[in-house]
Amino acid sequence: MQQIVLDQYCDGAPLPENFRLETASIPEPGEGRFRVRHIFNSVDPGTRSRLSGGDSYAPALPLGNPIDGFSVGVVEASHNADYPEGTEVYFAGGWRTHSIQSGRGFIGKVPKESRLPLSLWIGILGVPGLTAWFGLKSIARFQAGDRVLVTSAAGPVGATAGQLAKAGGAGQVIGLAGSDAKCAWLVEEAGFDKAINYKATPNLSVAIGDAMPDGVDVLFDNVGNAMINRTLPLMRQNGRICISGQVADYNLSPSDTPGIVNTKPFITHRVRMQGLVVFDFMPAFAEALEAMSAMIQAGDLTYREDRFVGLETMPEAFCGLFRGDNFGRRVVQLDQSG
Ligand SMILES: NC(=O)c1ccc[n+]([C@@H]2O[C@H](COP(=O)([O-])OP(=O)(O)OC[C@H]3O[C@@H](n4cnc5c(N)ncnc54)[C@H](OP(=O)(O)O)[C@@H]3O)[C@@H](O)[C@H]2O)c1
Missing domain, CATH: 3.40.50.720 (NAD(P)-binding Rossmann-like Domain)
Known part of the structure; x- marks a missing residue:
C-alpha cells in the first residue's frame, strides 16, 4: 500500500514538499475490523488547520502521520459481519490506498440501489x-x-x-x-x-x-x-x-x-x-443524504467534480485549493473501478 504522510509542517501556503509518499505492506484486519481498498480520496481545505504544528480547532497532526481526508472504497478483507467483503463504503480514510476500519466513527455504506457515481459520496453526498x-x-x-x-x-x-x-x-x-x-x-x-x-x-x-x-x-x-x-x-x-x-x-x-x-x-x-x-449532526446524516440523493436524481441539485488520478497527485491537488485552482469538488481517483 501507499500513503502520503506529513514530512514538514506548513508555514503559509502548503507546498508539495511538505508531504512524503511512503510504501508499506498491506495491513491485515484484526478481530472486528476490515480492510478497505480506497477508490477515491478527497482533498479538503480544512485539513490545512492541522498542518501548522500548533493546535487549531483540531489538534496538530504529528509529523510522519498520514494526512486526513475522506474516501470511498470497497471492503476487500473482513472480520466484521456488518461490513462483508464487497461492501462499498464512504468514510474518514485519509491519503492512502488501503486502510483498516472498525465501523465506528464517520462511515456509511453506499446504498446498493444507488446509481449515482461513487465519487459523489465524498462530494455532494459526502x-x-x-x-x-x-x-x-x-x-x-x-x-x-x-x-x-x-x-x-x-x-x-x-x-x-x-x-x-x-x-x-x-x-x-x-x-x-x-x-x-x-x-x-x-x-x-x-x-x-x-x-x-x-x-x-x-x-x-x-x-x-x-x-x-x-x-x-x-x-x-x-x-x-x-x-x-x-x-x-x-x-x-x-x-x-x-x-x-x-x-x-x-x-x-x-x-x-x-x-x-x-x-x-x-x-x-x-x-x-x-x-x-x-x-455534530451525524445522527441526522442519513436523512439529509436521502433528501439530497433524491434532489440530484430529480435534477434539482447539480455539482462539479475536478478529478486527479493517482495517490502521488494528492499534495499538488491539495495545494491548488488555496490558489483557487479547483472548479468543483477535487477528488483523486486511485483505482480504475471508479
Ligand atoms: N464547518 C465544517 O464542519 C466544515 C466541513 C467541511 C468543509 N468546511 C469548510 O467549508 C469551506 C468550503 O469547503 P469546500 O470543500 O467547498 O472547498 P472550496 O470552497 O472548493 O475551497 C477551495 C476554494 O476556496 C477559494 N479560496 C482559496 N483561497 C481563498 C482566499 N484567500 N480567499 C477567498 N477564497 C479563497 C477558491 O475559490 P475561488 O476561485 O472562488 O477563490 C478555492 O477554489 C472550507 O473553508 C472548508 O474548510 C467546513
Whole structure:
C-alpha cells in the first residue's frame, strides 16, 4: 500500500514538499475490523488547520502521520459481519490506498440501489454536501424568502448551500467566486441569481451592496474574517452568519488573521453568528443524504467534480485549493473501478 504522510509542517501556503509518499505492506484486519481498498480520496481545505504544528480547532497532526481526508472504497478483507467483503463504503480514510476500519466513527455504506457515481459520496453526498445542508438549515436557520450571500460559492460546500437555499425558496442567492468561468457556472447551471468575481471587482463591498440592495439575511461564509467584516454592515434585522470555513485564513498565523472589528450590527440588527462542526449532526446524516440523493436524481441539485488520478497527485491537488485552482469538488481517483 501507499500513503502520503506529513514530512514538514506548513508555514503559509502548503507546498508539495511538505508531504512524503511512503510504501508499506498491506495491513491485515484484526478481530472486528476490515480492510478497505480506497477508490477515491478527497482533498479538503480544512485539513490545512492541522498542518501548522500548533493546535487549531483540531489538534496538530504529528509529523510522519498520514494526512486526513475522506474516501470511498470497497471492503476487500473482513472480520466484521456488518461490513462483508464487497461492501462499498464512504468514510474518514485519509491519503492512502488501503486502510483498516472498525465501523465506528464517520462511515456509511453506499446504498446498493444507488446509481449515482461513487465519487459523489465524498462530494455532494459526502462532508461538503452535509456541511451545506446543516450549515444552512441548522446553523443559519434558513427560511423561505431569505436573501443569502455565499462565499467560495463555486466550491462543493458553497455551490450546494446556494442551490439548497434556492430550492427552499430564498428571496435571493448571490455567490462570490474567483473566476468568470466559476461565476457563469453558478448562474447558468447552479441557478444562483448572480455571481460576483471577487478577484476582478475593485470595490467588493460596493458590488455586494449593489447586488443586494435590501441587505443580507444569511451569510454562508467559507472564506474567513475579511468577508464577515465586509458583510456585517449589510446584515438585515435578525440576520444570521454561518461560519462554515475560513479558507483565506487557514494559511495565516493567529497574529496575521484579520479580526472582526465592526461588531455593532450584532446589537443594532440582532445579528447572530455561529460556527459549524458538521459532525455534530451525524445522527441526522442519513436523512439529509436521502433528501439530497433524491434532489440530484430529480435534477434539482447539480455539482462539479475536478478529478486527479493517482495517490502521488494528492499534495499538488491539495495545494491548488488555496490558489483557487479547483472548479468543483477535487477528488483523486486511485483505482480504475471508479
Ligand atoms: N464547518 C465544517 O464542519 C466544515 C466541513 C467541511 C468543509 N468546511 C469548510 O467549508 C469551506 C468550503 O469547503 P469546500 O470543500 O467547498 O472547498 P472550496 O470552497 O472548493 O475551497 C477551495 C476554494 O476556496 C477559494 N479560496 C482559496 N483561497 C481563498 C482566499 N484567500 N480567499 C477567498 N477564497 C479563497 C477558491 O475559490 P475561488 O476561485 O472562488 O477563490 C478555492 O477554489 C472550507 O473553508 C472548508 O474548510 C467546513
